[in-house]
Amino acid sequence: MISVQEAKSHILATIPVLYAEFMPLGEAVGHVLADDLLAPLALPPFRQSSMDGYAVHHADITQANTALPVVAESRAGTEVPLVLERGTAVHILTGAPVPDGATAVVMREKVRRAGDMATIELYPVIENENVRSVGQQIKKGDVALPKGTYLTPGSVGFLAGLNITTVKVYRKPSVGILVTGDELVQPDGASSGGVPSGGEGTLRFGQIYESSSAMLAAVLRAEGITDIMIRYVADDAPATVAALRELAEENDVVLSTGGVSVGDYDYVGTSLEEIGVETVFYKVRQRPGKPLFFGRNDDTFIFALPGNPAATLVCYYQYVLPALRLMSGRKDCFLPKLKLPITHAFSFKGERDEFLKATATTTTVTPLEGQESFVLRSFAMANALIYLPSTQNSVQPGDLVEAHLLPFFC
Ligand SMILES: Nc1nc2c(c(=O)[nH]1)N[C@H]1C(S)=C(S)[C@@H](COP(=O)(O)OP(=O)(O)OC[C@H]3O[C@@H](n4cnc5c(N)ncnc54)[C@H](O)[C@@H]3O)O[C@H]1N2
Ligand code: MOO
Numbered sequence: 189m190i191s192v193q194e195a196k197s198h199i200l201a202t203i204p205v206l207y208a209e210f211m212p213l214g215e216a217v218g219h220v221l222a223d224d225l226l227a228p229l230a231l232p233p234f235r236q237s238s239m240d241g242y243a244v245h246h247a248d249i250t251q252a253n254t255a256l257p258v259v260a261e262s263r264a265g266t267e268v269p270l271v272l273e274r275g276t277a278v279h280i281l282t283g284a285p286v287p288d289g290a291t292a293v294v295m296r297e298k299v300r301r302a303g304d305m306a307t308i309e310l311y312p313v314i315e316n317e318n319v320r321s322v323g324q325q326i327k328k329g330d331v332a333l334p335k336g337t338y339l340t341p342g343s344v345g346f347l348a349g350l351n352i353t354t355v356k357v358y359r360k361p362s363v364g365i366l367v368t369g370d371e372l373v374q375p376d377g378a379s380s381g382g383v384p385s386g387g388e389g390t391l392r393f394g395q396i397y398e399s400s401s402a403m404l405a406a407v408l409r410a411e412g413i414t415d416i417m418i419r420y421v422a423d424d425a426p427a428t429v430a431a432l433r434e435l436a437e438e439n440d441v442v443l444s445t446g447g448v449s450v451g452d453y454d455y456v457g458t459s460l461e462e463i464g465v466e467t468v469f470y471k472v473r474q475r476p477g478k479p480l481f482f483g484r485n486d487d488t489f490i491f492a493l494p495g496n497p498a499a500t501l502v503c504y505y506q507y508v509l510p511a512l513r514l515m516s517g518r519k520d521c522f523l524p525k526l527k528l529p530i531t532h533a534f535s536f537k538g539e540r541d542e543f544l545k546a547t548a549t550t551t552t553v554t555p556l557e558g559q560e561s562f563v564l565r566s567f568a569m570a571n572a573l574i575y576l577p578s579t580q581n582s583v584q585p586g587d588l589v590e591a592h593l594l595p596f597f598c
Contacts (some may be wrong), residue, residue: 364435446495
């Protein structure tokens with residue numbers, strides 16, 4: 189059994205970055221740039237007014253209430269370049285080209301207009317006031333965004349403004365999910381196109397509705413991963429081998445749920461061995477999620493996640509999510525952490541590190557009722573996990589603890 193930190197170090201040391209591909213800008217949000225992107229043009233491309241008002245030569249305004257004749261108008265979108273003669277003013281709109289020879293724009297609130305005359309109330313007028321210079325945001329040829337940038341909606345807007353419509357980004361992994369367990373039944377609506385059956389459904393004694401494939405598909409989609417293949421098998425060795433082989437051949441990452449512990453019908457471990465998966469680690473000193481397995485088969489990375497659903501999701505957030513992010517070119521792969529005062533006392537045996545389902549604000553964190561690993565009710569309300577190393581096995585209200593913020597924190 190290895191420690192949480194050792195398990196994370198193994199992930200960092202084993203997971204490669206996938207190859208890059210060209211992608212339309214509109215689809216690239218959430219991806220990481222694989223090359224520096226250079227600005228093909230300057231922004232702004234011409235001198236722009238940042239106010240509605242009057243373009244003037246600042247030195248013509250020698251005192252408050254200087255009157256100037258208004259000789260022309262510059263509107264946003266005009267394709268006609270204007271030249272300002274000294275001693276005149278041009279009516280100008282926000283975003284419009286500033287005429288050559290004009291050195292400032294006086295906002296209209298500081299100007300009285302009567303007929304063709306504009307009286308500038310402001311004095312002095314500062315050179316370049318309300319004028320955006322060519323390349324003030326970025327110069328042509330400068331690095332617009334460096335390799336490794338995680339593309340946000342802000343990045344997409346910035347690049348669109350630079351006329352960049354295709355970007356080279358790291359590919360996101362495809363993920364295969366294998367669900368094992370004789371007791372599992374798909375929710376009734378799942379096989380009828382989502383039409384709800386209502387009531388208690390059609391469960392027979394000893395069965396439960398299967399929840400982990402829906403949960404994993406949901407967290408993967410939230411990460412922008414859409415290439416997802418799901419297979420369901422009973423607790424049967426040949427079926428498990430066949431499904432794992434198919435998923436490993438077709439995907440970059442395989443996640444299995446259940447069947448990884450020491451039970452007589454837990455076939456995942458032996459099946460992984462049979463298809464030749466090389467073990468990186470098996471069993472981590474943590475609760476929940478002790479029987480976690482991580483291995484590789486050529487270029488496919490396999491996580492056998494423990495079956496208890498809260499253990500499945502904790503292992504996803506702590507190990508699988510970082511691996512998926514690393515493959516997609518992200519460096520900041522782990523959940524963000526905050527040191528926060530805990531609101532309630534909590535103690536545990538201290539043989540393994542603990543991850544607690546919790547709700548965090550920016551100032552405190554509260555462990556939720558229902559920490560057992562079969563309980564998802566608490567996870568349904570959690571926006572954080574509290575990480576308590578085994579050395580911190582008794583905490584009092586106000587003690588600082590490490591809170592890992594889930595992607596849905598806010
Ligand atoms: N003798 C021991 N027994 C167990 C140990 C141990 O060390 N010695 N470890 C326990 C721990 S910790 C965990 S976690 C589980 C993990 O076992 P498996 O990965 O083999 O999981 P299963 O036995 O298949 O399932 C556990 C539990 O979760 C439910 N489950 C599984 N898959 C799903 C799903 N897709 N949707 C909903 N629920 C699911 C399953 O019905 C079981 O209740 O082993 C302990 N036992
Ligand atoms: O992973 Mo188990 O859930 O530690 O109980």
